[in-house]
Amino acid sequence: MSLVVLSGLICNAQEHRKSQRPNILFAISDDQSFAHTSFVGCQFVNTPVFDKVAREGVYFANCIAGSPGCAPSRSSIITGRYPWQNEQSGQHASAWLKKYVPFIDVLERAGYSIGRTGKGVDPFQYARNGKDSLWRETNAAGILHSDFEYDKDSLSKMGGYASGIKTTDYFGNFKYFVENEKGDKPFFFWFGAREPHRPYEKDSYKKVGKDLKDVRVPGFLPDNDVVKGDLLDYVVEVEWFDRQLGYMLEYLEEIGELENTIVIVTSDNGKPFPSVKANAYEYGIHVPMAIRYPRNFSGGRVIKDPVSFVDIAPTILDIAGASPKGMMMPITGKSFLNILKSKKDGYVNKENAYVFSGRERHSSSRYKNWGYPQRALRSRDYLFIWNMKPDRWPAGAPQEFNPNDITSEILNDGSYLYGRAYTDIDGSPTKDYLLKHADEEEIKQFLLMAVGKRPEFELFDINKDPYCLNNLADSPEYAEEKEKLKAELIKELNKTKDPRIVGPDKEIFDSYKRYSHIRKFPEPGHLDIELNSER
Structure with missing residues (x-):
């Protein structure tokens, strides 16, 4: 074969690979705040795979989830719409309607092979019959094309395993998909880890050699060994997610597909701790996100522009050259492919001034299964929160309903009644500690921040106050900023036809059927407890 012919074949092969549509590996952890990767300097977690994606790709320093709860947040990812735009298909544990077509359907029609392992867009009720x-x-x-699980012997040989971790063989399912289902098509694969969702194995951090002294406790939680241990058990599961992703990337490199795969890594909402998950505060809605594709996206960049989960769907469709018209319901988000393709870092797009988030119902935590409606605006410097029903308990009612029609206190002779109060906060050693020590003045302040009733509006300077401890909404110095952000939030809610704003039924979210467990709570007004937030 002549050198000319050989050279031509090489060039043709290179051009073919350049014209190939990329594979897309979308990896999402379950309940991980932005602060808990080693890439951003957290000293008590080690996430080398996320760090690699961020270092060789583009790290988004201000990625804001669609909601501080998993189901509505995942709804915003897959539809490119805010949770309040998706009816019950944006609400925790309700039904998924056909008309809310996910972007993966469009990708499939455009020639992509689709696969998944682990937690998907959940918890929702899909058609039963x-x-x-x-x-x-x-x-x-x-x-799910396969549902492989690790056996006990395999897990015993794997470092970092704890009993709270699911036995799902995420990598095994991914490999099966690539070898048996992908064919000659590009793929989109959803890797939905169920970690670091609770419950955790208590003190699992000791098995992997972690030390309490390395933990930095956020300012909205007490700095003690109980909380530190709980945080370390949490990051044990963060590291498990990272390790499983690493197996997938190593495999893609082995088969020569890594450089033709866009890797997107994020989480659905913040960590499952008081004042975080199911709260529109910074640690509840600010999540990690990094995207790697060295072939087309210059790496080593940190983007400070706020980006929203509703922007992910249009970006992925833009990357794949697929039209969003097949999604039936119009996309609200805007593609940030221009940012990915630029060589800039820091603040890139001046138009990216505000992003939005919100919540309604999380767990079954109040009378008649009512939610706690919040809408939030996040700018480059501030977080503005509208608590639309400030008369309700933000973390859930403090008392359950007794079958004998008597309200039962959360504390009974000093013993905390597990799972019967403030149930929008996941059960945990940290929650138990706050409740059991609520009579101590110092600890009571942390409990009040997590469960006490809140003012209608909250404003935080997230650069100076990332823990959201100092509410500036009533400060004359910030009055102008507050009114500006409030106007921008209401403008967006009107534009996106939020039922809480435009009606005609402003209470419709509380009417959607819940398909998970429902608890009973006494009618508001029967409670003697009076708690108000110290924020």
């Missing part, structure tokens, strides 16, 4: 004719049949994140 023909009677559920308006509901989607399959998970909005894609189909």
